[in-house]
Amino acid sequence: MKKLKYTLIALFVLCTTGCNETSFLEEDPRASLYPENLLVDYSGFQSMVITLNGMMRNEYRRADALGGGLPLVLHSAWGCGVDNSWSNNSHSDFKYMYYPSQINQTDLQIFQNIFQWCYRLINTANMVISRAEGSGIDWKGTESEAAAHKNKIIAQARFFRAWAYRHLTYSYGAVPLSTEEITGMNYRNDWERNSVESIREVMEQDFIFAMNNLPLREENNSKISGAVARHYLGELYLAMDQPGKAAEVLKPLVEGTEYSLMTTRFGKNASNPGCPFIDVFRTPMYADGNTEVLYAFVNTEPENSAFGTAEVYMKSTYKNYYSNDGVINKSNMKDPDYTSGTATWPQVFWINNGGKGAGRCVPSRGAFRLYNYKDQGTKDDRVSDYAVVWTINEKGADGKVTEYLNNGKMVVDTIVSAAMLDDNKTTIKKYNWPTTRKWDYVAPLMANGDKDGCYQDIVYLRLADTYLLYAEALLKNNQAGEAIKWINKVRNRSNAVSITEAELTAGGLDFILDERSRELLSEEERRHTLIRVSQEKGGDERDVNNYFKRRMRQLNEIAGRDARGMNTYETPVLFPIPQEFIDSNTGRQLENNPGYL
Numbered sequence: 001m002k003k004l005k006y007t008l009i010a011l012f013v014l015c016t017t018g019c020n021e022t023s024f025l026e027e028d029p030r031a032s033l034y035p036e037n038l039l040v041d042y043s044g045f046q047s048m049v050i051t052l053n054g055m056m057r058n059e060y061r062r063a064d065a066l067g068g069g070l071p072l073v074l075h076s077a078w079g080c081g082v083d084n085s086w087s088n089n090s091h092s093d094f095k096y097m098y099y100p101s102q103i104n105q106t107d108l109q110i111f112q113n114i115f116q117w118c119y120r121l122i123n124t125a126n127m128v129i130s131r132a133e134g135s136g137i138d139w140k141g142t143e144s145e146a147a148a149h150k151n152k153i154i155a156q157a158r159f160f161r162a163w164a165y166r167h168l169t170y171s172y173g174a175v176p177l178s179t180e181e182i183t184g185m186n187y188r189n190d191w192e193r194n195s196v197e198s199i200r201e202v203m204e205q206d207f208i209f210a211m212n213n214l215p216l217r218e219e220n221n222s223k224i225s226g227a228v229a230r231h232y233l234g235e236l237y238l239a240m241d242q243p244g245k246a247a248e249v250l251k252p253l254v255e256g257t258e259y260s261l262m263t264t265r266f267g268k269n270a271s272n273p274g275c276p277f278i279d280v281f282r283t284p285m286y287a288d289g290n291t292e293v294l295y296a297f298v299n300t301e302p303e304n305s306a307f308g309t310a311e312v313y314m315k316s317t318y319k320n321y322y323s324n325d326g327v328i329n330k331s332n333m334k335d336p337d338y339t340s341g342t343a344t345w346p347q348v349f350w351i352n353n354g355g356k357g358a359g360r361c362v363p364s365r366g367a368f369r370l371y372n373y374k375d376q377g378t379k380d381d382r383v384s385d386y387a388v389v390w391t392i393n394e395k396g397a398d399g400k401v402t403e404y405l406n407n408g409k410m411v412v413d414t415i416v417s418a419a420m421l422d423d424n425k426t427t428i429k430k431y432n433w434p435t436t437r438k439w440d441y442v443a444p445l446m447a448n449g450d451k452d453g454c455y456q457d458i459v460y461l462r463l464a465d466t467y468l469l470y471a472e473a474l475l476k477n478n479q480a481g482e483a484i485k486w487i488n489k490v491r492n493r494s495n496a497v498s499i500t501e502a503e504l505t506a507g508g509l510d511f512i513l514d515e516r517s518r519e520l521l522s523e524e525e526r527r528h529t530l531i532r533v534s535q536e537k538g539g540d541e542r543d544v545n546n547y548f549k550r551r552m553r554q555l556n557e558i559a560g561r562d563a564r565g566m567n568t569y570e571t572p573v574l575f576p577i578p579q580e581f582i583d584s585n586t587g588r589q590l591e592n593n594p595g596y597l
Helices: 002-016 034-038 042-060 092-097 100-104 109-132 143-172 196-213 226-239 243-255 276-282 314-318 345-352 365-370 463-476 480-493 501-520 526-534 547-555 579-584
Strands: 085-087 293-297 361-363 393-395 401-403 458-462
Touching: 034 042, 042 109, 042 143, 085 092, 092 100, 092 109, 109 143, 143 196, 143 226, 143 526, 196 226, 226 243, 226 293, 226 463, 226 526, 243 463, 276 458, 293 463, 314 361, 345 393, 361 365, 365 501, 365 547, 458 463, 463 480, 463 501, 480 501, 501 526, 501 547, 526 547
Parallel strands: none
Antiparallel strands: 085 361, 293 458, 393 401
C-alpha cells in the first residue's frame, strides 16, 4: 500500500512539473509542497525514478499523448523518413517523413511535443538530483548502504537527463542546457542555445556517474542499469570522434558474461514456428531467460491489471494497414468467428494476422534489398516470414489457417506504383507493402482484435546494438579484423553468412550502417545514427553527399527522390527549434537552425 501511495504521488508530480506549451523551460510557481512531502526518504526518491521511467516510455506511446492529433509514436520521428523507412499512411504533421523538403515548418506539433517532452524529463531529473543533496533525508540502512542508495538515485536521474539531451542534440543541435531545478524563484526567459560540444561534456559526466554507480545488470531489465549507461556512453564517444574511448567503455559489456545474444529458441513463443531472432521480441524479459535485452518496458493488459496499464503503439505505427487493401480485405470472410457474428471482420482479420497495423511507417525497398547481401535474402532470419509480413493468413470455415492468395498470387509485394512517386499526393497508402513483425501483438480478447494500442512487454535496447557500436569503434581504430568478429556474431545468429575483413574494409562505415539497418530496422532511432555519422569530424549534416542524404537517395525510393529534397543542400536535416519556444524566450533573441525562417 505504501508503494502504491508513493506511485500516485509521483504521478501527480509528473502531471504538475515541467513545462507548458508556451514556456518550455518554465515551471509554475509552487504553492503546494509536494516535493517536500515526497522527497524525504529513499522510497519517495524511488517513486520519482518510476516517474522518470514512465516519461521515458512515452517514446513508444502515441505522440498525441503529449498534445495534438498525431496517430503515431514519438519514436517514428527518428525511425521514419530515413534511408530505410518512409511514411505510408501519412498526416500533415509528418509529411516530411516521405517528402523531406516539407520539414520546413517550425510550428509542427511533433517538433513541439518532442521538445517539451525532453525538457519535462530534464526538469524532473534536475529536481531529483538537487533534492537528493538535501539534508535530513532518510536514505535507509547503514551508513554505507545509505550512501549507495543516494548515489543510485542520483545515477538514475543523471542517466535520464543525459538520455533526454541525447534526443535533443541529435534532433535540434544546440539547445538550452539546464542542470538545476527550476522553481518559481529562478524562472528565466533569456535562455541561450548552448553548443552541442558543451552539452556533451555534461552528458559524458552524467553517463559516467550512472555507469559507475549502477550495477552492470539489475535484477530485472525494466530498470536502468550500468549496461544501458555504458552503451549510451560508448555511442556518445563515437559522436565526439573518440572511438578509442568508445571501444574502451563498451568492451566490458560485450566481452562480459552478464549478457549474450540469444542463439537458440526460447520463451513463450518457442513451441511455435519461428527463430531465436524473433523470440527476443516475443519474450524480452530476464525472468523468461532473455540474456540479450538490456532494457525493456513492462506492460500488461487492462483486464490483467488492478493498477492501470500503459499502451504502446509500435505495432500500429510500424505494421502496415493491410485490412484497408482492396484485395486483402476480401480474405478471412469464412472465419467461424466472423460468420457466427461473434466478431467483426476487422477483429478476426487482425487476430489472424498478428494484430492491427495502421501503416504510418514502412521499410524502404532499399532496406529489403540490403538483406540480400551475398545472396542471403532467402536465408537471413531477419527478413524471413517470421520477421516480416510477406504473406496474409486466412482462416477458413474449417478453422484451418492458410495463406491468402489472389488468383494464385501473393497479395503482399514491393511494387512501386506511379501513385507512390506522384509529388502532388498528400499521402501514399500502399497498403499491401511488407512490414516488420517485431511488434506483433494479438489481443487476448477478440473484441480488442482491431485496437491500435498493444500491451506486450517491449524491447527498447539490445546487446546486438552494442555489438555493432563496438564494431564501429574498432573499425575506426583501424581494427577491422576485430570488428568483423562482432558483426559476424550478429549475422550468424540469424543464419546470415560471415563477412571477411576485406569485405568490411571495402564497405567501411557504410557496411556498419547496412548491418544496423538489417538488424535494428524500426528499433534504432535511425535519424540519430545518420546525423551522428554525417557530423563526424565537423561534417555538415545538410551536405548532399554525406551519409544521411546520400543513403536516402540510394535506398529510399520514396523519400530519397531528388524531387523531394535529398539532392539539395537547402533541405534541413536537423529539426527546427519550435517557434513557440523562440517567441516565449523574450529575454534573448534566438536564431533557428539553418533552413528555417
